[in-house]
Amino acid sequence: MNDGIRAIGELDRVIHEPGRLMIVALLSSVEKADFLFLLNQTEMNKGTLSSHLSRLEEAGYIEVVKTYRGKVPQTLLSLTSTGRQAFDGYRKKMRQLI
Amino acid sequence: MCAVIHYGTRAIKQRITFPRTGYVEYRKRDTVWLPMILGACVSAMVAAAVSIGMRSHWNLTSVASLTGVLFAVSYAWRIARSVQWKWIVAVLLAASSLVVGLLPASALDALIGDSLVTPSHMPTQAFAAVWLCMTAYGVLTLISGSISFWLYPRRTQPPAPEGE
Numbered sequence: 001m002n003d004g005i006r007a008i009g010e011l012d013r014v015i016h017e018p019g020r021l022m023i024v025a026l027l028s029s030v031e032k033a034d035f036l037f038l039l040n041q042t043e044m045n046k047g048t049l050s051s052h053l054s055r056l057e058e059a060g061y062i063e064v065v066k067t068y069r070g071k072v073p074q075t076l077l078s079l080t081s082t083g084r085q086a087f088d089g090y091r092k093k094m095r096q097l098i
Numbered sequence: 099m100c101a102v103i104h105y106g107t108r109a110i111k112q113r114i115t116f117p118r119t120g121y122v123e124y125r126k127r128d129t130v131w132l133p134m135i136l137g138a139c140v141s142a143m144v145a146a147a148v149s150i151g152m153r154s155h156w157n158l159t160s161v162a163s164l165t166g167v168l169f170a171v172s173y174a175w176r177i178a179r180s181v182q183w184k185w186i187v188a189v190l191l192a193a194s195s196l197v198v199g200l201l202p203a204s205a206l207d208a209l210i211g212d213s214l215v216t217p218s219h220m221p222t223q224a225f226a227a228v229w230l231c232m233t234a235y236g237v238l239t240l241i242s243g244s245i246s247f248w249l250y251p252r253r254t255q256p257p258a259p260e261g262e
Contacts, residue, residue: 029124030122032121032122034121034122
């Protein structure tokens with residue numbers, strides 16, 4: 001097996017999942033966004049999005065802040081420095097592979 | 099005017115856009131120097147070209163018209179590609195520029211008349227062409243923006259309030 005093929009196994013599995021990749025890619029281009037924005041952009045349902053966000057938060061890739069916009073609850077999400085590094089690393093590896 | 103644009107945009111986003119499409123704060127540019135230097139270079143080149151053109155008695159009416167066509171192309175590239183009906187605006191922008199470029203000198207002279215104060219050293223016909231083009235772009239983009247503003251709340255609805 002050559003090194004290129006072996007490198008596929010070293011890909012970050014947290015980011016590699018398409019749903020989470022969408023979220024991380026979106027958050028990488030913004031300072032912060034709320035749950036509704038991600039919901040609209042990714043067109044996932046609330047449950048799926050919540051589950052992906054929890055997985056990313058567990059991995060320390062995103063920061064979740066619960067706040068209020070007036071009287072409406074708002075969940076603000078941003079990529080942490082660890083998440084940004086992980087996403088940059090993932091992109092580099094994918095470029096090498098493809 | 100700047101304050102109206104700044105605070106007006108913010109108020110519209112908070113009251114209309116964010117409740118529908120969600121809140122987003124885009125990353126600030128890492129550096130502002132490159133766009134500033136590029137902008138200064140382009141401005142200097144345009145100013146030099148206009149200055150040379152005026153001294154050499156070039157036909158600046160065509161230049162104003164050409165600038166309009168370039169504006170229409172950039173509008174089509176940046177905006178009309180993502181919003182289909184805005185192609186009409188891009189076409190109208192280009193058409194209005196071409197019409198201004200094709201207007202006879204007598205029509206431009208008649209337009210200027212005594213109603214506009216032309217800057218010193220600037221040929222009156224060229225000034226009339228620039229004034230006409232700018233007015234056309236202003237009116238067209240204002241109408242297009244108003245239509246977008248009218249359509250947006252009708253096409254998007256805020257989600258029903260519930261826990262996230």
